[in-house]
Amino acid sequence: MPALRIVMAAMLAALGAGCAADAARPEAEFAHAEAGIRQLQEAMASGRTSSQELVRAYQARIEALDRNGPRLNAYIALNPDALAEAAALDAERRAGRVRGPLHGIPVVLKDNIDATPMATTAGSLALRDLRPRRDAFLVQRLRQAGAVILGKANLSEWANFRSTRSISGWSSAGGQARNPYAPDRSPCGSSSGTAVAVAANLAVVGIGTETDGSILCPAAVTGIVGLKPTVGLVSRDGIVPIAHSQDTAGPMARTVEDAALVLAAIAGADPADPASAAIAGSGSDYAAQLDGTGVVRGLRIGLLRKHVEDVSPAAAAATTAAMEVLRAAGATVVEVDLPTEGQWKKDEFQVLLHEFHAGLERYLREHDAPLQTLEALMAFNREHADAVMPLFGQELFEQAAATGGLDDPGYLAARERARRLAGPEGIDATLRAHQLDVLVAPVTDAAWKIEAGGDPDVAASYSAAAVAGYPSLTVPMGEAGGLPLGLGFYGPAWSEARLLRIGHAFESLLRARRAPKLQDAAAAR
Template sequence: MLLGCALLGACERQPSPTSASSAEAPGAERGPAGTAPFAFAELEVAELQARMARGELDSRTLTRAYLDRIAAIDHAGPTLRAVIELNPDALDEADVRDAERAAGRPRGPLHGIPVLLKDNIDATPMANSAGSLALAGHRPARDAFLVRRLRDAGAVLLGKTNLSEWANFRSSRSTSGWSARGGQTRNPYVLDRSPCGSSSGSAVAVAASLAAVAIGTETDGSILCPAAVNGLVGIKPTVGLVSRDGIIPIAASQDTAGPMARSVADAAVLLAAMAGPDPADPATGGTGRPPPVDYVVHLRADGLHGARIGILREHGVDAQPDVDAAFERAIGTLQAAGATVVEARIATAGEWSDDEFTVLLHEFRDGLERYLDSRQAPVRDLPAIVAFNHDHAAQELPWFGQELLERAAATPGLDDPAYRRARDRARRLAREQGLEAALRDGRLDALVAPTVGPAWPIDPVNGDNFTGAGYGVAAVAGTPSITVPMGDSHGLPLGIVFLGPAWSEGRLIELAYAFERLSAARAAPRFLATVSIPAPE
């Protein structure tokens, strides 16, 4: 399960598109056929900051350029449908950041950088809907804690991104990247292929240079899978590193927000801004939580030298020649960088699956209803959402049902002994007896596996043709994981995932950064219509 109609969600103050900032500039890259070159395609946060520091660029110009890019290829052109709503105050926010810079008060490496947020995160003045029409008019009165941190760091909120509706916790045969509010998000590498989910829009937007960076959320794969199939770096932090306050939840045991970026460096900058203790989320103040870290200091080119890496060949991804070949090349890169690689395995792999599902069903209803009530949402409980979908079936249920919502609505609550047993058993099997045992027994810095197979064709009738993944153990264990591009299959990106113990984000960033620099596997999307089969000679 991937946890983790074209209604734009615009309002009368939404910035209108212009073409001025799309003019060709030195180094500009071509966009999709029929569109103008884009001056800021593929540029990292550090380069954008350097240009602003030299006075060659300001935040308003950059923000305007991304708005034009969204108009040109997201709402028109190939019609990616990655952005579900624009922030009507984006240009005003950029002006404030430019004034602060002019006064000598830049706030840090994110100052003036436009950021997109998944549409399950509270951010004024925009709606927060989880892609559902039931919450299309829900405009929270205050920002999520992580959004306040981003504003404090100087980021400009560009808008909200589409997602798999209810973070893909609605049906067992859903289509990743589809929501009733936002329509179907499309993969910019091959447009008829899945963007995966549930952070589909965040991944597609960054891959297509609709923003510098974006925020996703994950319960089990919702950052890592879309990051991998869209050629990105995605970080799923330790549960408790980033506050969940103001995020529409699935399960408190596993939920977290995390950065999605085109490079490890950009992801590290974004994670440093997001992370921090929050009294409203007790998990962020738990025992063992490290003090605040500037993850940029972990961007070490020699990060793999002397590391011990466990190779998970029983990784959960179905056999696929291109994936296997890319993984073997990645192992060679690890060794060439000075890492020792050893065979490893998760002894309890898959044994937690039934318990995880029980936990998600119970915690979803409890967490969602707490959120809806605390934010004074237009609907206040899960049965009301189920009823809304029945009443608006033509818009909400045209392709697949809502059996997961219905099952969650029937759960007895968090005092249920069966839930408590499942919660404790799932965490023990995935963490103490699973991931941590493998790391300890092999004296390993991290485990690696293919993140997921290549993106499959979008199929609203049959749903996702998911081919397995290598990240599930970290999701259930509540421990960190990072995916980095490692190659491609006929133009479809492939990722490698690094898995570590709780609070090891810094060490994983070192490993991932060194691998990224040596492998140089990321390629920009080409917006192909489909994967072409060569004609016979």
């Protein structure tokens, strides 16, 4: 442990020294700072800008702030075809064809999602040469909607499922992603780079993935909106898996409206993902269903008491203030607890180990990866330990490799118990018992310091929704010590439209998002 701390301290000190000179130079003005999808569509429609100009502007900003300046390390790779894709979309616009709200909009993808011609690394050097033959289904939908794939975002290596002492936002392929509000603070994970890129205006919107907290937590601590959909609403085809019982991709954006617009583009049934058979056709027009703040009047909101008690006094105070705003707008807030709180944890862990082993090896085989088994990956990590394991090991890989198949009776029983305790006997039972429209809680505490030895145990209110496969949403609600806080909204399966409506009203009432001051962040290092 002392050696690891010395390595990490040296790394952070070197990164800080590299930014000292840059801190003296003011951050360049960015014409599209905080611009949302509708604003950019209006600018392109009027001829004030184009998709090519947007791509160039974001590429320049990435060079200035991600590769240099504060060195946020949000990106692993840029799409070499982005300008050509943008040019084709601009030509379509000139010809009178606009595909929809995402036409020409630059989007960043977490680097566990297949998108040609880029590699899909899952943050690991072991996959640096894995170039998929086709796009993931959700990427196909994004491109059909007119989005430009700007690049692939850094992430916690293997989506934080390699070690019990992993460091959120660190990967051997991308280094340490850093919170744009304070670069010595964690961006959480595993969708770290996507969150940082969106928060720092290095992309308009992004796509993350979540198994348990990997969209909600990084979105909350970087001051953006994140939506984890119901499992099955968005296809998992072409995504490096952890666990098919809980995995899903979802939008990350600076506003609820932008998240709703992205969700409408990526949601839809896919024959390659059996979980998506529960929905029909394309996703709803979620943005069209967003109302004003009047939607709050008459709502019954369940505040999860335990999760308020778990966070710091500053985060608890911000939550109390947010509840007062909702009450003033006409909501009734009831303090509640899930009757099964946390009872699913042991079973969830067994499910993740079993499904990771089977699902990852299937993905590797289907992609003709150079390494096609968990044993081969572990051998690679040992052989390249200096680059891959300088800060933490691969205990979760080892435990997953020791599991049996998906017909194992113990696994099947654990999967059934976990989902029942978190869903029907947890979220559903609480909503029904108190006649509630939605459950809310602080997502987690403010971002913690990046340190060797792994992430600390932090408060987390998102696990029940993740294990149940239900949707969850985080919206900025304030700050603690200058660091963002998010309020989580949780509901039953397929309640995305309701969560987005409530979250949009909450966002309109508080207007809590504050863009990071990246010059200050660099100076603080």
